[in-house]
Amino acid sequence: MNNNIKELQKVIDECNKIVFFGGAGVSTESGIPDFRSVDGLYNQSYKYPPEEILSHTFFVHNTEEFYEFYRDKMLCFTAKPNNAHLFLCGLENAGKLSAVITQNIDGLHQMAGSKRVYELHGSIHRNYCLCCGAFYDGRYIASTQGIPHCEKCGGIIKPDVVLYEEGLDDKIIKDSVTAIADADCMIIAGTSLTVYPAAGLIRYFNGKYLVLINKSQTLVDSKADLVINAPVGEVLSQIKI
Numbered sequence: 001m002n003n004n005i006k007e008l009q010k011v012i013d014e015c016n017k018i019v020f021f022g023g024a025g026v027s028t029e030s031g032i033p034d035f036r037s038v039d040g041l042y043n044q045s046y047k048y049p050p051e052e053i054l055s056h057t058f059f060v061h062n063t064e065e066f067y068e069f070y071r072d073k074m075l076c077f078t079a080k081p082n083n084a085h086l087f088l089c090g091l092e093n094a095g096k097l098s099a100v101i102t103q104n105i106d107g108l109h110q111m112a113g114s115k116r117v118y119e120l121h122g123s124i125h126r127n128y129c130l131c132c133g134a135f136y137d138g139r140y141i142a143s144t145q146g147i148p149h150c151e152k153c154g155g156i157i158k159p160d161v162v163l164y165e166e167g168l169d170d171k172i173i174k175d176s177v178t179a180i181a182d183a184d185c186m187i188i189a190g191t192s193l194t195v196y197p198a199a200g201l202i203r204y205f206n207g208k209y210l211v212l213i214n215k216s217q218t219l220v221d222s223k224a225d226l227v228i229n230a231p232v233g234e235v236l237s238q239i240k241i
């Protein structure tokens, strides 16, 4: 066990109000690609960059093309929770974790058994009719072709995913801020913190230990009490609860 892992073990042992803030790097070990990292595949098969396709404007004006990309790249039902997800569920069950705040939309934390999960960017598992609000799960979207329409009223269905140009849910932000402000330890993992609101939310943390786990350096490394540059699941699987 290297010194960083020992240090993290001490922090986990000591703290009882831990908040975990996770980005795309938490899911990559489950085989879900980070669509923000430039991937040749996208460039080959799509006329637009993912950031443009996943924008509100594109959804409104090119709904069919949006769904083509969305079904192909975003809807994934085969991924399984990895060691990071399982560790966090265990930490919550042990009464040491107050919340998971995630930028991921894959639902893997809930699949692992975590209860208090704040999904800043929504979830592929929830979809709503834009006209009547009827709910549809992710598999329903996967089973349709072209633009999915509501079975009750014929309205267009939209994923409960925060697209570019769209604002985040106020209640989720509020709950996240409350959890962070009350935490004794904040673990930020699998994100380079270039995407808001991550960087902004850290401001509310007044606890004892700020821990960063990321494969590469981040913008706030200098503010952290402990920085571990390694895959998240690999790190957390070495920690005992």
Ligand code: ZN
Pocket (backbone or CB within 6 Å): 129, 130, 131, 132, 133, 134, 150, 151, 152, 153, 154, 155
């Ligand atoms: Zn409807």
